[in-house]
Amino acid sequence: MTSKSKKRAVATEVDQVVTCDDEASIASFANDDDESFFQDIDVLQSHGINIVDLKKLKSAGICTIKGIMMCTKKRLCNIKGLSEQKVEKIKEACCKLDTGGFLTALQFSDKRKNIFRITTGSQDLDKLLGGGMESMAITEAFGEFRTGKTQLSHTLCVTAQMPSQGFTGGKVIFIDTENTFRPDRLRSIAERFNLDQNAVLDNILYARAYTSEHQYELLDLIAAKCHEECGTFKLVIVDSIMALFRVDFSGRGELSERQQKLAQMLSRLQKISEEYNMVVFVTNQMTSDPGATMSFQADPKKPIGGNILAHASTTRLSLRKGRGENRIAKIYDSPDLPESEATFAISAGGITDSKE
Missing domain, CATH: 1.10.150.20 (5' to 3' exonuclease, C-terminal subdomain)
Incomplete structure (x- = not known):
């Protein structure tokens, strides 16, 4: 098989997104016979x-x-x-x-078998995350500039479309709040995985958010789109979650309102991830803590968003710079993953394993 025909074959697989017209086909998406994600x-x-x-x-x-x-x-x-x-x-x-009542832990364990994971492009980082980015959960990555947050977002746009064990692949929704989304970057990542570049780009829905209100309104459009093409969309990325809140709300006088609006947005994101069985990946910025020097903390920087964002994120991933193109990821908070570290690298083909 030639390189071009191989790419075309993979692209056909990428393009195999599912549509559904009636209730019976909707129910077939859920592995659990008792409940459909898309009722x-x-x-x-x-x-x-x-x-x-x-x-x-x-x-x-x-x-x-x-x-x-x-x-x-x-x-x-x-x-x-x-x-x-x-x-x-x-x-x-x-x-x-839908009674929405109690389940036994065994029943809930069976229900969680519907969860899938999306690879990050790095085996070491996947291992740290228990197999990749988890669906029906919010995964947050925070760090200073140049730590790989946006590069990880771009890599996930491509890997989310690749079928793997127990995962069929699907479309991606990208909300850009900082004007950092670059389609050309996706082309080089798609080339690394030998995928048809135009097919990869065609499977990504992009929206540029200009205000925190606009960012929230886009969530309703996401829900409508997921319903319109049920079972097709597998990943929602917000890069970054706090950038517009930082601009729209300033000073302590508006802090309470900011946190209230942020809580509503994160709650909506969590519900979308559970309602449509999707991976939600958000990036976050850092801020200097003026009071940290008084308490002799080793690192005076911390992620913004306060306790609202800390509690809303299922898994928090801390990113920091390593030597050269290497970056270090650490599990900062998770309900089921141990506090551990992994090293990955940023290459022309996106996130990959470190060579050191």
Whole structure:
């Protein structure tokens, strides 16, 4: 097989994204027979819910039964045209389809078998993360400039499209808040993995966010897009999560409002990751801590976002510079991964293993 035909064959595999038209095909995406990740709210019509009201829900980015269960009555009532009485009726109908009650640990263990992982491009970094970036969770990478945050984001855009053991590959959504997204960078990474460059770029949805409000509004569009092409999108990247909040909110007087808006955004991201079984990867910036010198801390720098971001992120990855092109990643916080370090390198083909 020639190099060109090999690339075309791989590209065909990359382009094999799934679409679904009816409830039966939607249910086939979930490995668990008892529950589908993509149970459309259209099934509520058989429970007496008006199709006009369902369209109003979809316009707000709420497209699945699980999505409704994740929303408070207050948020649903804020949707134009939905009264408190209608919201009660919708919630009641959803409870009949999804009880949302307790599971045994064994049942939950079976449910977590739906989780997949996306490779970072480096075996050592994958090993540190327990196999790669985990779905149904928020993975945060923070560090100073030039530590590889954006390079890792670009590499994941490509590796998310590559089928691997237990993972079919899929499309990517990229929210850029700092104007650092470069399609040409993706071409060199795609070349490393011998993929068709145009096919790789065609499978990435890009949005440039200019304000923190715009950044939040894009999350509704993400939910709508994931519903429109259910089972197709596997990764959401926000590079970086805090940049616009830093600009839009300044001083201690606006800190409370900033953290409240940030909490809402992170909660929405977490719900999207669980609702559609996706990997959410966010990058974060650092700040100097003026009080650290008084307490004799070894490193006076810390990630911004405070406790809100610290608690919302499932796994926190600390990145720092090494020698030359090498970078060092450390598990800063995780519910199931030990505190450990791994060395990786930044190459023309993206994130790769260190040669040292």
